[in-house]
Amino acid sequence: MRLILAFALLASTVAAQQISPPLVSYAQTKVSDSFEIKNVSETAPLTVVSLTAKTFTIDDAGNPAFMDVDPAKISLKLSEQSARISPLGSHEFFIEAKCLQPGPCWFTVNVALAMGRTADGVAVTVVLPHTLYLGHDSIKKKDVGIKFLDDKSFELVNTGTGLDRPYVEMVTATGKRSIGAPLLPFQTRQFTSDAPIQKVKIHFAKFTADAKP
Amino acid sequence: MKSSLKFLAVLSAVLFLAGASFAQAPLTTAATPITLSLVGQETLTVVCTPGTVNFNSAPGTTVPGSAPVSCVSTWNLNPTRTSLTGFSGFALATSALANGTNLIPSSAVSVSYNGGATTPCTGSLTATGTGIGAGAACGANISGNLLSNNFSSTHTDQIAISIAEPNPLPAGTYTGSYLIVYQAL
Numbered sequence: 001m002r003l004i005l006a007f008a009l010l011a012s013t014v015a016a017q018q019i020s021p022p023l024v025s026y027a028q029t030k031v032s033d034s035f036e037i038k039n040v041s042e043t044a045p046l047t048v049v050s051l052t053a054k055t056f057t058i059d060d061a062g063n064p065a066f067m068d069v070d071p072a073k074i075s076l077k078l079s080e081q082s083a084r085i086s087p088l089g090s091h092e093f094f095i096e097a098k099c100l101q102p103g104p105c106w107f108t109v110n111v112a113l114a115m116g117r118t119a120d121g122v123a124v125t126v127v128l129p130h131t132l133y134l135g136h137d138s139i140k141k142k143d144v145g146i147k148f149l150d151d152k153s154f155e156l157v158n159t160g161t162g163l164d165r166p167y168v169e170m171v172t173a174t175g176k177r178s179i180g181a182p183l184l185p186f187q188t189r190q191f192t193s194d195a196p197i198q199k200v201k202i203h204f205a206k207f208t209a210d211a212k213p
Numbered sequence: 214m215k216s217s218l219k220f221l222a223v224l225s226a227v228l229f230l231a232g233a234s235f236a237q238a239p240l241t242t243a244a245t246p247i248t249l250s251l252v253g254q255e256t257l258t259v260v261c262t263p264g265t266v267n268f269n270s271a272p273g274t275t276v277p278g279s280a281p282v283s284c285v286s287t288w289n290l291n292p293t294r295t296s297l298t299g300f301s302g303f304a305l306a307t308s309a310l311a312n313g314t315n316l317i318p319s320s321a322v323s324v325s326y327n328g329g330a331t332t333p334c335t336g337s338l339t340a341t342g343t344g345i346g347a348g349a350a351c352g353a354n355i356s357g358n359l360l361s362n363n364f365s366s367t368h369t370d371q372i373a374i375s376i377a378e379p380n381p382l383p384a385g386t387y388t389g390s391y392l393i394v395y396q397a398l
Contacts, residue, residue, distance in 0.1 A: 021255035022397040040258060062296060062358065064398055112344060126259055127344055127394040165295045180295035180360060182398050
């Protein structure tokens, strides 16, 4: 008997997929958006199996949890659900999206890409994201708080209804570490450094906040 | 007559000098700034090889795959981009592999990311949209957030897969589909 866990496709063909852009943000809450899928393989055709939209929450550590889009909160229209892309070809997909409730909204369109059939008849599916944030750059400085938990970690708190993806700089004796993180409405994010933090500087779209332990 | 000649001489001199002056005076328009804009394209590219991983059957033992899967992810993103994380798993926890009638659950499959500890594929991402089913995720993620001080870079993950083969295992060719998902937030 044989156990075969089948992946990409025929052994001589390498599957490669590209999405552009994988992430986009808008200040508006009603947008017409698009993204491109490019088949960077020279020999293998690419089949877009499906497009599915999911919204998400993020825990304090930055781990996402995805869920179905609530049609009462987000209006979403996709131009098409599937496509076939020839080697070295590309295809553009269009999205009409609108936040139906006051304030920002966000979701990910997961693009499932099948690379064809293997000799055993199993297709590989690679999923690439196109994430949208609507109503971005809306956090107010008065709604932002920075609280140190100890000398190596701190919390970034959003007490308001705004949304942003700040760029966080942590300065330590050994250097500087930079990381970005989405900060959703009423959300708290924790950041940890390997070395004691001397200073943090957080760059929001419209202002900068900094703090020291 | 003399005055006319004088007048002509003076006039000629004036015109000569004025002409010379006019010829040397540059005509310069005000500088008009032209704004140049080039928007670099943001991209995410994923290449995973090999295409097939085989297992030599040995019922009742943990059998390793024939080769680790190498996934090369390449990205070019704005510095404000936040996180890029890879996940792997199966669509259904009850059926990671099947021969048409008999199923091998995802709990029998384990992965090791980049030489790390072996993780059974029993996790839940609460993310049905990614295609990885509840109870069928292989660990919380592949190698954490790939974006840290590097918004234009490439990263390679080695994924070693092994299967705790049931004993007895009904005869047949078991096949499955392993999902590799990347999320950008």
